[in-house]
Amino acid sequence: MPELKVKGVTIVETFAEAFPMVGTRVIITAPTAEWAMISARTMTGFATSVIACGAEGGIERTLSKSETPDGRPGVAVLLFTMDANMLQTQLRNRVGQCVLTSPGSACYAGLKGEKSLKLGSSLRFFGDGWQMSKVIGGRRYWRIPVMGGEFVCEEKTGMTTKAVGGGNLLVVGKSHKAVLAACTRAVKAMAEVPDVITPFPGGIVRSGSKVGSKYAGQIASTNHAYAPGLKWHADSELPPSAEAVLEIVIDGLTADAVHEAMHEGLHAIAKGGAREGITHITAGNYGGNLGPHHFHLKEIVG
Amino acid sequence: MSALSFELKGRPEQRLDLSSLVPSRLDGLNRKEIEALSVATTREALTVGDAFKVKGRDVQNLHFVGTDDRCDKIGAKLAGGEIVVDGDVGMLLGAQMKRGKIAVDGSAGVSVGASMSGGEISVRRDVGDQAGGVAFGETFGMKGGFISIGGDAGSLLGERLRRGLIVVGGKAGDYAGGRMVAGTLLLRGGAGRYAGYGNRRGSLIFADKPRHLMPTYVDSGVMEFDYLRLLETWLREQGMRIRLGGRARRLMGDMAVLGKGEMLILE
Numbered sequence: 001m002p003e004l005k006v007k008g009v010t011i012v013e014t015f016a017e018a019f020p021m022v023g024t025r026v027i028i029t030a031p032t033a034e035w036a037m038i039s040a041r042t043m044t045g046f047a048t049s050v051i052a053c054g055a056e057g058g059i060e061r062t063l064s065k066s067e068t069p070d071g072r073p074g075v076a077v078l079l080f081t082m083d084a085n086m087l088q089t090q091l092r093n094r095v096g097q098c099v100l101t102s103p104g105s106a107c108y109a110g111l112k113g114e115k116s117l118k119l120g121s122s123l124r125f126f127g128d129g130w131q132m133s134k135v136i137g138g139r140r141y142w143r144i145p146v147m148g149g150e151f152v153c154e155e156k157t158g159m160t161t162k163a164v165g166g167g168n169l170l171v172v173g174k175s176h177k178a179v180l181a182a183c184t185r186a187v188k189a190m191a192e193v194p195d196v197i198t199p200f201p202g203g204i205v206r207s208g209s210k211v212g213s214k215y216a217g218q219i220a221s222t223n224h225a226y227a228p229g230l231k232w233h234a235d236s237e238l239p240p241s242a243e244a245v246l247e248i249v250i251d252g253l254t255a256d257a258v259h260e261a262m263h264e265g266l267h268a269i270a271k272g273g274a275r276e277g278i279t280h281i282t283a284g285n286y287g288g289n290l291g292p293h294h295f296h297l298k299e300i301v302g
Numbered sequence: 303m304s305a306l307s308f309e310l311k312g313r314p315e316q317r318l319d320l321s322s323l324v325p326s327r328l329d330g331l332n333r334k335e336i337e338a339l340s341v342a343t344t345r346e347a348l349t350v351g352d353a354f355k356v357k358g359r360d361v362q363n364l365h366f367v368g369t370d371d372r373c374d375k376i377g378a379k380l381a382g383g384e385i386v387v388d389g390d391v392g393m394l395l396g397a398q399m400k401r402g403k404i405a406v407d408g409s410a411g412v413s414v415g416a417s418m419s420g421g422e423i424s425v426r427r428d429v430g431d432q433a434g435g436v437a438f439g440e441t442f443g444m445k446g447g448f449i450s451i452g453g454d455a456g457s458l459l460g461e462r463l464r465r466g467l468i469v470v471g472g473k474a475g476d477y478a479g480g481r482m483v484a485g486t487l488l489l490r491g492g493a494g495r496y497a498g499y500g501n502r503r504g505s506l507i508f509a510d511k512p513r514h515l516m517p518t519y520v521d522s523g524v525m526e527f528d529y530l531r532l533l534e535t536w537l538r539e540q541g542m543r544i545r546l547g548g549r550a551r552r553l554m555g556d557m558a559v560l561g562k563g564e565m566l567i568l569e
Binding site: 029068069070071104133134135141143150152 | 446465466467484486503505525526527528529531532533534535536539562564
C-alpha cells in the first residue's frame with residue numbers, strides 16, 4: 001500500500017481512539033471582552049485532563065455583544081467529564097469560584113441538551129435569602145446580590161451525553177521549534193471549529209501518556225514509545241530523525257465536531273510541508289478496544 | 303388554509319361569552335356546528351351564527367373582526383394557536399390562558415390575561431382595570447407569560463401577579479402591582495398612586511421617576527443591573543425596541559409586607 005502523504009508529511013495509517021464524555025456549554029459575559037475572558041480562563045484553568053483535574057475544559061470562542069443574552073461581550077466555555085455527577089460538581093465549583101467571583105460577570109446556559117445541569121439553582125444560595133429569581137421568555141435567572149452589584153446566573157444549562165473526548169493528533173518532527181510552530185498553527189485552525197476545545201496549555205500536550213505505569217498507584221505514565229530520548233528502545237515508534245513529538249487533544253460536543261477539528265488541524269500542521277521539518281502525523285490509540293470512537297487519519301485527511 | 307374568522311354582524315343586545323371560540327373547542331366541528339355554539343349570557347338564546355358571519359377553516363388561526371366591548375372572554379383558557387382581533391374586546395381577554403398568542407388591534411376591558419399561566423397577549427390601545435390580575439375563583443393573578451399594552455392600563459394592574467411580564471406603553475392606574483407576589487411590570491408611562499402596594503417579591507420598572515412613591519419603599523441607590531440588559535435583549539427579540547440601559551435606582555419594598563420586592567427607576 002502506498003504511503004499517504006500530505007505535502008511530504010507522512011500520515012501514518014492509524015487512528016485516534018476517543019471516549020464518550022458528557023459535556024456542557026456556558027456563556028460568560030462581563031462589562032468588557034477582556035473581563036469575560038479573564039473569567040472564562042479562570043474557570044477553565046486546571047482543566048486539561050480528567051486524569052487529575054476533575055474535568056476537561058476550555059474556551060470555545062469569544063462572543064460579540066449581539067450574540068449574548070444580555071448584550072455584553074462574552075465567552076463560550078465548554079466543560080467535559082466522564083459522568084454527569086462529576087460534570088455537575090465541576091460546573092458548580094468552577095462557576096461558583098471563578099465566575100461568581102469575577103468582577104461584573106454573568107453566567108448563562110449555552111446548550112439545549114437532552115438533560116440539564118444546575119447552574120444558578122445551586123449558586124443562588126450564596127444570596128443568603130436575598131436572591132431573586134426572574135423568568136424571562138421561559139428561562140429562569142437568579143439575581144444574587146454581591147459586593148460588586150448583582151450576579152445574574154441562569155438557573156440551568158443543558159448537558160449532552162454524546163460528547164467525545166480524546167480525539168488527538170501526534171505531530172513528529174525534526175526539531176522542537178518546527179513541531180511547536182506547526183501545532184500552534186493547528187490549534188488556531190481548530191479554534192475556528194464550533195463545538196470543540198483543545199483543553200491542554202495553548203491546546204498542546206507535550207507529555208502524552210499511556211495507561212498505567214511500572215509504579216503501583218500511578219495510573220498514567222509517559223508515553224515512552226513517543227519520547228525521542230528513548231528511541232533506542234524496542235518499544236519506540238519514532239523514526240531516527242524525530243527530535244520532538246507534540247500532541248493536540250480535542251474534546252467536542254459531538255463526534256462530527258471532533259472529526260472536523262482533526263481535519264482542520266491536520267491540514268494546518270501539514271501546511272508548511274516536510275520542508276518545515278514535520279515528518280509524520282500520527283495519532284494515539286489503545287489498540288481499539290477501549291474507546292468506541294475511532295478517527296482514522298486516512299479518513300480525516302479527506 | 304385560511305384563518306377561521308368571526309365577523310360581528312352588529313352591536314349585540316347582550317354581552318357575549320366567546321370562551322368557546324378557542325382552537326381546542328372548535329377542532330373537528332363543521333361550520334354548522336360552530337354556528338350553533340351558544341354565546342349568550344342572558345336568558346335570550348344567542349348562537350355564534352346569530353352574532354357573527356363565520357368564514358374560513360383554520361381553527362388554529364382565529365380572526366375576530368369588528369368586535370366591540372361586549373365581546374367577553376375571547377381566548378379565555380386558550381391552550382395554543384393564535385387569535386387576532388380587529389376591534390375592541392370586553393372583559394377577561396385571554397383569562398387563564400396557558401399557551402398561544404392573542405393580538406388585539408383596539409382596546410380591551412377589565413381583567414385582560416387574568417390568572418393566565420403562559421402565552422402572549424398584546425393589546426394595541428388601552429386596557430381596563432386588573433389586567434394580569436386575578437380571575438374569578440383564583441388565588442393568584444397572572445402566573446406566567448407576557449402581556450403588552452400599547453396604551454394606558456386601569457387600576458390594579460398585575461394584582462397578585464405571581465410570574466410573568468407586563469409592559470405598559472402608556473400610564474398605569476392606581477395600585478399598579480398591588481399585592482403582587484413576584485413577576486415584573488414595566489411601566490413606560492408611569493403609574494397612579496400606591497404603585498407596588500403590598501408587593502412581596504415583584505419588580506416594578508419605571509422609565510421615569512414616579513410622581514407618587516409609597517413611604518414603605520426604601521432607597522438602595524443607583525447600580526448596574528444585568529437583569530435589565532437581559533430583559534432589553536429579550537424584548538428586542540420580541541420586536542419591541544425599549545431602551546432600558548443597565549443602570550437604575552433601586553427601591554426595596556413594600557416594607558409593610560415581605561419587603562423583598564423592588565422598584566427599578568431607570569437612570
